[in-house]
Structure formats: structure tokens, C-alpha cells
Amino acid sequence: MLKNIKIYTLLLITLGFMACSTDNEVEPLFDQNVDSRVDALLKGYKKTLTDAEFGWKLVYQPNNSVGFYNIFLDFNEDNTVEIVSDHALGAQDLETTYRVGKAHFPELVFENYSTFHNLFEINGFNLKAEFEFIFQKVEADRIEFRSKTDTDEEDITIVVFEKATQGEKERVTNTRDSYEEIALGHDSNRFLRNIIVTDPNAAPTDPPLFQGTFAYAESARVGVITTFDQSTGNIASTNYPIAGTDVGFNFGTALQVNGLDISTFTFDEATNTFVSTDGGLNTVIGYDLAPVATGPLPSLFSTDVDTFDTRFPTYSYFDDTSQFYLQRTSPDFLHLVKSTGAFRLDILMNAFAPGVHGIRFRGVTGPNGTLVAAVSFTKTLGEKLTLTLLGATDPIDDVVSVLDLLTDTGGWYIQETDESPFASNPSFQLTSVNFPNFRFSVYGI
Numbered sequence: 001m002l003k004n005i006k007i008y009t010l011l012l013i014t015l016g017f018m019a020c021s022t023d024n025e026v027e028p029l030f031d032q033n034v035d036s037r038v039d040a041l042l043k044g045y046k047k048t049l050t051d052a053e054f055g056w057k058l059v060y061q062p063n064n065s066v067g068f069y070n071i072f073l074d075f076n077e078d079n080t081v082e083i084v085s086d087h088a089l090g091a092q093d094l095e096t097t098y099r100v101g102k103a104h105f106p107e108l109v110f111e112n113y114s115t116f117h118n119l120f121e122i123n124g125f126n127l128k129a130e131f132e133f134i135f136q137k138v139e140a141d142r143i144e145f146r147s148k149t150d151t152d153e154e155d156i157t158i159v160v161f162e163k164a165t166q167g168e169k170e171r172v173t174n175t176r177d178s179y180e181e182i183a184l185g186h187d188s189n190r191f192l193r194n195i196i197v198t199d200p201n202a203a204p205t206d207p208p209l210f211q212g213t214f215a216y217a218e219s220a221r222v223g224v225i226t227t228f229d230q231s232t233g234n235i236a237s238t239n240y241p242i243a244g245t246d247v248g249f250n251f252g253t254a255l256q257v258n259g260l261d262i263s264t265f266t267f268d269e270a271t272n273t274f275v276s277t278d279g280g281l282n283t284v285i286g287y288d289l290a291p292v293a294t295g296p297l298p299s300l301f302s303t304d305v306d307t308f309d310t311r312f313p314t315y316s317y318f319d320d321t322s323q324f325y326l327q328r329t330s331p332d333f334l335h336l337v338k339s340t341g342a343f344r345l346d347i348l349m350n351a352f353a354p355g356v357h358g359i360r361f362r363g364v365t366g367p368n369g370t371l372v373a374a375v376s377f378t379k380t381l382g383e384k385l386t387l388t389l390l391g392a393t394d395p396i397d398d399v400v401s402v403l404d405l406l407t408d409t410g411g412w413y414i415q416e417t418d419e420s421p422f423a424s425n426p427s428f429q430l431t432s433v434n435f436p437n438f439r440f441s442v443y444g445i
Contacts, residue, residue, distance in 0.1 A: 067221025366394025
């Protein structure tokens with residue numbers, strides 16, 4: 001009985017490796033022992049990797065909720081591999097060694113720290129990236145893998161290598177510049193970025209088919225489109241995974257307008273916009289293309305504004321890297337502040353003098369230390385608070401976009417909320433009057 005079990009086990013292992021083999025492998029099953037056959041199979045996989053004259057390319061999406069990374073790979077017979085990617089401007093594209101081996105299944109392992117390892121660990125391991133991949137299907141021009149750590153059969157990351165053509169390495173290098181344009185265009189001093197969809201056959205006075213705002217979440221490589229309902233004051237945001245190209249970007253999941261898909265955008269440097277003609281429509285992403293609010297929102301009026309400057313000496317905003325992040329903060333505000341390098345804002349009452357308050361940008365420093373801007377308040381009782389910029393402890397070049405938003409003449413609605421779990425530190429939401437897609441929550445401290 002024991003002998004039979006061993007035979008069946010060896011047969012199952014052999015059949016498992018056969019399932020990963022190429023269509024042109026026709027060696028007789030029992031001509032070699034299991035170890036020899038497995039070794040031959042792995043050598044064949046390695047040969048497929050190294051035989052590609054111009055290397056391999058992949059568009060890597062670590063999981064379905066994040067964006068894509070363009071990666072070029074050139075495998076050498078000495079077990080080294082050249083990696084060129086559009087991640088971190090190529091800073092992590094270190095030459096590494098690789099191994100084609102077996103554990104439970106035949107696998108490709110990138111052994112030394114490089115691009116895949118960095119993707120694995122950044123953002124607190126939240127990308128769910130991988131540097132070990134299981135061979136699923138091998139063909140001369142295409143290799144399909146699955147992530148080794150995926151255990152949920154309903155949510156398996158499939159990774160596809162495609163044989164590259166000449167010039168692929170340079171194309172990937174060129175996509176690096178696209179991400180700066182996606183994040184900011186060529187103008188980092190403005191804060192409102194719209195997305196407008198129109199019918200080219202419509203009359204000039206016709207309203208757009210779709211209107212919203214656009215923000216870019218750099219850490220996850222997703223575009224965030226937010227719409228605002230003037231009648232209720234509510235906003236709704238949807239994430240769209242992004243893949244950069246050498247001329248713009250693509251949405252991994254198309255934006256649908258009137259049943260038509262919009263996904264491919266090209267950067268127009270002359271107008272500092274991204275444009276698309278998908279679906280026969282005109283779609284433009286750019287700065288200050290349209291207003292957001294068309295009037296005041298009485299539903300957001302509150303007497304909480306009346307005592308805002310006297311109730312607490314400090315109000316603090318934390319971004320989503322902190323356990324104290326308050327979830328009602330809008331994506332547009334979150335990612336605008338992140339783009340400056342700040343991770344926390346402190347509103348400091350009477351920081352410079354009575355009536356001269358401070359806004360401290362944690363994470364942004366100058367010759368005099370952490371940047372603090374000086375502002376004054378003007379209250380419209382029961383309605384809103386308006387901020388006026390008076391100066392700063394250091395140059396404000398890096399935070400101009402945020403300060404322009406905070407000191408917009410429309411002001412801010414202020415409402416106490418139930419977000420804070422701390423009884424002695426209640427939470428408040430500040431919503432821009434003119435640009436209500438920008439809203440953020442703070443703790444009173």
C-alpha cells in the first residue's frame with residue numbers, strides 16, 4: 001500500500017508540472033524520472049525567458065483596486081535580469097538576480113531588492129505586490145503567472161509577460177514623465193481640476209454630458225473623479241486605476257457616459273490638458289474649466305462657525321497615513337495636500353498675535369523649520385469663515401495650491417461632526433463654499 005501511495009504521489013506531481021508546460025513539449029511521460037523531467041521543464045522555462053531578443057514587457061497591476069506599472073525585463077543566462085520601469089522614476093530599477101525553480105509549483109523569483117520588492121513594501125504593504133510568481137502557462141511569445149501569495153481563488157492576480165519588440169525599453173522610460181503630468185500637469189499652483197465631457201455636435205449653450213473634478217492618488221496610481229450635487233451638497237467619488245503611456249494615460253476601468261466608454265487620454269502640452277475622443281465625445285481634464293458650486297448651500301450653514309476661533313486652541317487635520325485620519329475628508333483635499341509633501345495641518349489660534357492665527361504644514365520645512373502660514377479670520381455668523389493670508393515663516397512655493405484654496409474668498413462652511421471617537425476632542429468638517437469638492441475634517445485639540 002505504501003508503495004502504491006508513493007507511485008500515485010509522483011504521478012500527481014508530474015501531472016502538475018505538465019499542466020504548466022508548453023504545447024510543444026511532447027517528451028514521453030515515463031522516459032525520465034520525476035526529478036529529471038522537472039529539471040528539464042524548468043530549463044525550458046528559463047530558455048524561453050532568455051531567448052527573447054528584445055526582452056519582455058508587462059503592465060503590472062498588483063491588485064484590482066490600484067493602478068498599473070509599466071515594466072521591461074531582460075533576462076540573462078547568468079541569472080541576472082535588467083529591470084526598467086516607470087515606478088519612482090526608475091530609482092528602484094536595480095539589477096537583480098532571478099531564479100527559475102520549484103517549491104510546490106514551478107516559480108520565477110526575483111531574488112535581490114529591486115522594483116518588485118519596493119512595490120511589495122511601499123504604502124505599508126497595501127499594494128499587495130509580489131516578487132515571486134508561479135508559472136501558469138508558457139508560450140514562446142507570452143508567459144502567464146499568478147502571484148504566489150494569492151490564496152483566494154476568487155481574487156487571484158494574473159501577471160502576463162509579453163515578448164517585447166525593439167524600442168520597448170525606451171518606451172517604458174518615456175512613460176515616467178507622464179505621471180508628473182497626470183499628477184499636476186505643468187501648473188502646480190492651481191487646485192481645481194475639472195473633467196468635462198461634451199457632445200461635439202451639441203449647441204454651444206447645451207450643458208455638458210458629464211461634469212466632475214479630477215484628482216490623482218499617486219500612492220495607488222488611481223484617478224479619482226468626484227461629482228457634486230448642488231441640491232443636497234453631497235459629493236460622490238469613484239476611483240479609476242491608471243496606466244501611464246508615453247503620450248498620456250489610460251483608465252483601467254472606463255468612465256461611462258451615456259453608455260459610451262472613455263478610457264484613453266493624450267496630454268496636450270499647449271493647453272495643459274488631457275483630452276480624449278473615445279466614444280465620439282470630447283473629454284477634457286484641465287484646470288479651472290468650470291465652477292463647482294453655483295450658489296450657497298444653506299444646509300451647510302451652522303452656528304459652529306461662531307465659536308470656532310475660541311472653542312479650541314488647535315485644530316488638527318491628519319491624512320490617511322495616520323490612524324487619526326477622518327474619513328469624511330474628500331479625495332480632492334486629501335490628494336491636494338499630499339502633493340505638497342504635507343501629512344498634517346494644524347490650525348493654531350492666535351499663534352503670532354491676538355487675531356493672527358497660524359496654519360502649520362507638517363512635513364514641509366524651510367530655513368526656519370516647519371512652515372507656518374499666518375492668517376486672519378473673518379466670520380459671517382451662522383454661515384461661514386473666511387481666511388486671509390498675512391505671511392509665512394518661510395517661502396510658500398511648495399504649498400501655494402493649498403493656501404490659495406484655504407484663502408479663497410468664498411470661505412468655508414464649518415460643522416461639528418460625529419467622526420471623532422474622543423469625547424474631549426470633537427471633530428469638525430470644513431467645506432469650501434465655492435469648491436465643495438474640497439472638504440476636510442479636523443479634531444479640536
